[in-house]
Amino acid sequence: IELYLGALGGVLPAHPFDHADLETRALAALPPELRTYVAGGAGDEATQRANVAAFQRYAVVPRMLRASAERDLSVELFGRTLASPLLLAPVGVVGICTPDQHGDVHAAEVAAATGVPLIGSTLMSDPLEDVAAATGEAGKWFQLYTPKNRDLAASLVQRAEKAGYEAIVITLDTWVPGWRPRDLASGNFPQLRAKALANYTSDPVFQQMTGPNPDPGTVVMTWVGTFGHPVTWEDLPWLRSLTDLPIVLKGICHPDDARRALDEGADGIYCSNHGGRQANGGGAALDWLPDIVTAVDGRAPVVFDSGVRTGADVVKALALGADAVAIGRPYVYGLALGGVPGAVHQVRALQAEADLIMAVDGYSTLADLGPDALRRVP
Ligand code: FNR
Numbered sequence: 001i002e003l004y005l006g007a008l009g010g011v012l013p014a015h016p017f018d019h020a021d022l023e024t025r026a027l028a029a030l031p032p033e034l035r036t037y038v039a040g041g042a043g044d045e046a047t048q049r050a051n052v053a054a055f056q057r058y059a060v061v062p063r064m065l066r067a068s069a070e071r072d073l074s075v076e077l078f079g080r081t082l083a084s085p086l087l088l089a090p091v092g093v094v095g096i097c098t099p100d101q102h103g104d105v106h107a108a109e110v111a112a113a114t115g116v117p118l119i120g121s122t123l124m125s126d127p128l129e130d131v132a133a134a135t136g137e138a139g140k141w142f143q144l145y146t147p148k149n150r151d152l153a154a155s156l157v158q159r160a161e162k163a164g165y166e167a168i169v170i171t172l173d174t175w176v177p178g179w180r181p182r183d184l185a186s187g188n189f190p191q192l193r194a195k196a197l198a199n200y201t202s203d204p205v206f207q208q209m210t211g212p213n214p215d216p217g218t219v220v221m222t223w224v225g226t227f228g229h230p231v232t233w234e235d236l237p238w239l240r241s242l243t244d245l246p247i248v249l250k251g252i253c254h255p256d257d258a259r260r261a262l263d264e265g266a267d268g269i270y271c272s273n274h275g276g277r278q279a280n281g282g283g284a285a286l287d288w289l290p291d292i293v294t295a296v297d298g299r300a301p302v303v304f305d306s307g308v309r310t311g312a313d314v315v316k317a318l319a320l321g322a323d324a325v326a327i328g329r330p331y332v333y334g335l336a337l338g339g340v341p342g343a344v345h346q347v348r349a350l351q352a353e354a355d356l357i358m359a360v361d362g363y364s365t366l367a368d369l370g371p372d373a374l375r376r377v378p
Pocket of ligand 1: 038121275276305306326
């Protein structure tokens with residue numbers, strides 16, 4: 001209503017609504033050396049495209065004569081009630097996607113303004129404490145890239161716990177870099193710059209590893225040396241011992257992995273293929289979701305991301321059983337193009353579209369949005 005009335009009054013929104021338009025304008029606004037990193041994916045990007053296309057194979061079934069003027073999209077996750085089932089996915093290097101290089105703090109400000117929790121990446125370009133402070137009353141989870149150095153892992157997790165993060169998300173699919181031809185061809189690796197690594201350089205264990213006043217090359221090579229521990233089942237008890245916070249495993253796409261993860265102490269399952277950035281040749285993440293939901297069988301929350309671009313996509317992922325849906329590139333593009341207001345606009349647009357679809361199609365609560373709300377279409 002706010003937007004319709006504004007438009008009637010001649011005030012057109014400053015930010016795009018359409019994802020393709022958003023992407024084109026955001027990439028033009030980003031410095032060239034960041035474009036391939038943010039937009040690109042693994043291989044010929046077939047998996048990245050499949051992530052987006054998969055949503056078109058489902059249709060939301062309209063149900064009439066049962067609409068409600070009030071919708072309730074709230075969800076409870078790890079003791080916190082969220083007004084909408086959205087999360088901001090962890091995005092490393094988002095810090096350097098805004099001109100002042102504090103994009104991580106700005107992502108936290110987007111969380112504060114919208115109430116949508118931020119999952120902060122280990123690869124933040126600001127100390128995790130600063131990012132936590134900027135989230136205000138909003139929720140925050142910390143995403144761990146498990147370092148080879150166990151003391152560093154423990155330090156990162158303990159700092160996150162102390163700073164008020166409410167869950168630890170352990171990403172499983174990124175202990176080696178993805179094969180990303182766009183990055184390889186352009187030679188741009190923004191994560192390999194000392195200024196992208198401020199969360200590490202503010203860590204006491206990392207500081208011991210580099211020695212005092214390290215030059216940028218030492219910072220980057222120390223990071224390269226510790227990045228990339230392939231987390232296995234054998235590591236889970238150790239990771240579990242580091243924190244009492246809920247542990248969510250990100251990158252789970254197979255039902256057996258989901259089941260075993262819960263048996264071995266995980267508190268949440270995050271179905272994702274990293275937005276198609278890590279391994280090409282796989283299916284759309286959405287195609288793995290229903291079996292994951294069946295395997296989890298209500299024992300723990302299921303978070304989904306990869307390819308969500310519209311409010312309709314959000315509704316479809318929820319109807320397939322996700323408890324919460326995360327977005328990556330849409331908010332990064334919003335930040336790159338329009339700063340905090342630009343990203344807030346993207347989040348609110350997704351919320352508004354999802355809410356209106358539920359209104360028109362007769363699904364007033366998330367509990368109404370079961371598998372019957374969808375049909376597979378050719
Ligand atoms: C990511 N992603 C990611 N994931 C993670 O666990 N830690 C990280 O540091 C990053 N870094 C990162 C950088 C960039 C530029 C992008 C686009 C993505 C993956 C992210 O959390 C999420 O899984 C995907 O972005 C979801 O796909 P969409 O929404 O971008 O299609």
